[in-house]
Amino acid sequence: MLSRRERNAPPEEVFIVHYEAENCIEVNGVSLHYAVVGQGKPVLLIHGNGEDHELFFTQIRQLTEAGYRVCAPDSRGHGANPPLPEYHYADMAEDMYQFIRALGLTKPALYGHSDGGIIGLLLELRHPGTLGCLAVSGTNLSPAGLDPAFLAEFTALNEQEPDPLVTLMLTEPDIDPAALRNISVPVLVTAGEHDLILPEETARLAAALPDSRLVIVPGADHGSYIAGSEIMGKLLLDFLKQVY
Numbered sequence: 001m002l003s004r005r006e007r008n009a010p011p012e013e014v015f016i017v018h019y020e021a022e023n024c025i026e027v028n029g030v031s032l033h034y035a036v037v038g039q040g041k042p043v044l045l046i047h048g049n050g051e052d053h054e055l056f057f058t059q060i061r062q063l064t065e066a067g068y069r070v071c072a073p074d075s076r077g078h079g080a081n082p083p084l085p086e087y088h089y090a091d092m093a094e095d096m097y098q099f100i101r102a103l104g105l106t107k108p109a110l111y112g113h114s115d116g117g118i119i120g121l122l123l124e125l126r127h128p129g130t131l132g133c134l135a136v137s138g139t140n141l142s143p144a145g146l147d148p149a150f151l152a153e154f155t156a157l158n159e160q161e162p163d164p165l166v167t168l169m170l171t172e173p174d175i176d177p178a179a180l181r182n183i184s185v186p187v188l189v190t191a192g193e194h195d196l197i198l199p200e201e202t203a204r205l206a207a208a209l210p211d212s213r214l215v216i217v218p219g220a221d222h223g224s225y226i227a228g229s230e231i232m233g234k235l236l237l238d239f240l241k242q243v244y
Contacts, residue, residue: 052079
């Protein structure tokens with residue numbers, strides 16, 4: 001989870017994404033606001049806990065300039081969507097599956113940061129063959145994969161002032177590494193050198209996937225190579241050129 005200050009990307013000089021009134025869709029019992037930009041093969045971008053699609057301003061520009069069509073929804077209860085009293089990753093994965101079907105996307109690439117990566121993994125586990133390829137950043141298989149100091153801090157904060165999104169992060173996911181053997185699409189796994197995801201968790205995730213590529217970004221934390229940075233976009237474009 002990044003603070004709004006941390007994830008606010010520097011203004012793009014010539015590229016800004018705005019919501020359009022018609023870019024709202026009903027799926028799985030919730031409304032999802034989303035942006036669609038560009039033409040070409042579809043790439044779905046899913047943000048992390050407490051974020052919205054604006055996290056990806058830089059990546060949206062990079063992808064559209066490279067000839068891709070970007071679909072960037074706000075997850076349920078995030079961004080322009082009304083907040084909810086309870087959250088589960090399984091519901092969010094189903095939201096995105098139905099979103100893909102509603103927009104008529106055929107085997108899109110999916111890139112998810114943090115919670116977005118969890119959603120991407122669960123989507124392909126629950127609906128095999130939906131995606132053409134998958135990329136995940138700063139993604140854990142269980143809360144035990146988070147930095148202990150981070151866990152302790154947010155556990156204490158949530159005890160004082162409960163937040164459904166923090167509760168989600170502290171109690172889910174629960175992905176069996178053995179189940180990841182069922183994901184046959186190519187997967188790019190990235191993390192920052194100083195990520196809040198434990199290094200062994202990232203290594204375990206990459207090792208469990210049959211067709212994975214692992215990149216650790218030197219000097220980066222959980223989101224510094226994503227928010228306002230071209231690093232993740234370049235990694236993603238290189239990956240897409242190889243497998244998509």
